[in-house]
Amino acid sequence: MAYQTGLSVRQAARTQSLTSPTAGLAPSHLQANLIVLPSRYASDFRLLCARNPVPCPLIAESSNPGSFSELTSHLISSKTGNRVPVAEDIDLRRDAPAYRVYQDGKLVSTEQPKDILNEWTDDHVGFLIGCSFSFEDALSRAGLTPRHMLQGRNVPMYRTTLPLLPAGVFTGATYVVSMRPYRVSEIERVREVTRPFVQTHGEPIAWGWDGAKMLGIKDITKPDWGEKSLALDGKSDFTEEDEEYVPVFFGCGVTPQNAVLMTALQGRVMGHAPGYMIVLDVRDADVFGVA
Amino acid sequence: MAYQTGLSVRQAARTQSLTSPTAGLAPSHLQANLIVLPSRYASDFRLLCARNPVPCPLIAESSNPGSFSELTSHLISSKTGNRVPVAEDIDLRRDAPAYRVYQDGKLVSTEQPKDILNEWTDDHVGFLIGCSFSFEDALSRAGLTPRHMLQGRNVPMYRTTLPLLPAGVFTGATYVVSMRPYRVSEIERVREVTRPFVQTHGEPIAWGWDGAKMLGIKDITKPDWGEKSLALDGKSDFTEEDEEYVPVFFGCGVTPQNAVLMTALQGRVMGHAPGYMIVLDVRDADVFGVA
Secondary structure (H helix, E strand, O other): OOOOOHHHHHHHHHOOOOOOOOOOOOOOEEEEEEEEEEHHHHHHHHHHHHHOOOOOOEEEEEOOOOOOOOEEEOOEOOOOOOEOOOOOOOOOOOOOOOEEEEEOOEEOOOOOOOOOOOOOOOOEEEEEEEOHHHHHHHHHHOOOOOHHHHHOOOOOEEEEEEEOOOEOOEOOOEEEEEEEEEOHHHHHHHHHHHOOOHHHOOOOOEEHHHHHHHOOOOOOOOOOEOOOOOOOOOOOOOOOOOOOOEEEEEEOOOHHHHHHHHOOOOOEEEEEOOOOOEEEEEEHHHHOOOO | OOOOOHHHHHHHHHOOOOOOOOOOOOOOEEEEEEEEEEHHHHHHHHHHHHHOOOOOOEEEEEOOOOOOOOEEEOOEOOOOOOEOOOOOOOOOOOOOOOEEEEEOOEEOOOOOOOOOOOOOOOOEEEEEEEOHHHHHHHHHHOOOOOHHHHHOOOOOEEEEEEEOOOEOOEOOOEEEEEEEEEOHHHHHHHHHHHOOOHHHOOOOOEEHHHHHHHOOOOOOOOOOEOOOOOOOOOOOOOOOOOOOOEEEEEEOOOHHHHHHHHOOOOOEEEEEOOOOOEEEEEEHHHHOOOO
16 A cells, blocks of 8 residues: 555655545654744744643744754654654645645635645744644554544544633634544543653543533534544444444644634744645654554 | 742751741742652653643652652753752752642641651652742842732632643643732733743733633632732722732642642642742753843
């Protein structure tokens, strides 16, 4: 099967032969969210990440304003304690299968461009944020394959009312979460498997119908991004199993894009299209204490 | 005036000649919250801090289980990039002016012992968590002296409904916040002054009466710890000024003790008494980019 490495996914996105969500591609390779900001917001954004590391785990950034290929990694090797480069041969402007473009805190078009070559300027700083797709291979190996992978759908993502801790210009924003349904009996095991993945959102932040209520999610069948994977009665519309599922929520790296919208951030901002990630060369075992 | 250094405060607490809250003592020196846990909870607690660094900024911990004087610092020098030892000649069992003791998630006594010599075992691990008293000197120098210092009171602290992100055994807990009243026109300046203090809670997490509501704080005149410093109508009961104040909320290092209560953590746990901190040798300018 194609797409066993991060580079193969990036090259396919770059040449626009890959135009679908990236869940399940290049198993065990880290996947990343992208946000590209005018340089004047860079220090406030780093602080936003430092104060909210679960939804916004910063794994790399442009080495200088304008750098789209030279990145400074914040990932530390679990073996050597040294920084691990996230990828060779990477281009932040072309390596996600789809992008979103914002002007003054508003989405410019619902059409998702396949690159941002014409948007990128010498003043833009790109940030890569960890993605929960990175632990889906570990979940699958533990017999806990996420529903949306079995369904062949994009993961469902939701806006919440959980406040993001403010940092500089970033005030008044809230968490975005991804959701994977599990049986109640599976939740502790899901927590254990995902716990080591500290820079790709780690263990769930809430679970169960109480968790949905606490996050202010009113209708689980209507995600704000991606596709639904659970009905209101806890039944999957995918199988005829009688088992009941409950929602399990993880931090989501779409949070920065949502913060750009909620703070009406001025200027030109770009991000990946939710679910259409940049896949890296780093593998989970390189940076997390996982088998 | 006495107590110009961290060591002088620690020695006074150790000899039990100091028995009052520590706000305003040894200006510009970092002050720390203490939580002491059975060693089996240590890794989950480190993860709790990593996932919630604003209420739980971990600044040092016992070098080994049972160590009350040998500490491993997590503070990094703003000048050299190296670790900064938090204190020479420190004893976690005696250097706070007052302590609290918990058994199986319940406070053992409302009486606050002056040391925990008889409680400490070879299996206990002590953690020092940053304290917002550390930036009060910077606020004062900026003409923003906190009300509770002018009043000569302990800072008011509140339980909130804002969920702490779960980590291992620590589930279902919420933030504790400290509160300092300011005029609306002063809030941006307060945010700027406190922003660099990333390991002592940093800039506020919420402000204004809307902020109080968002945190689930129903009566600002009834703090859960410390003493009130603001009336419901925004008037101070300290001055005759006509100015109106609003509450400004910061992360608070009492959060771990509250988490011990809310998760009904089994075993013997100790902490400092809220407001009665361990004062360190490190000064704010050693670790933060402040004047």
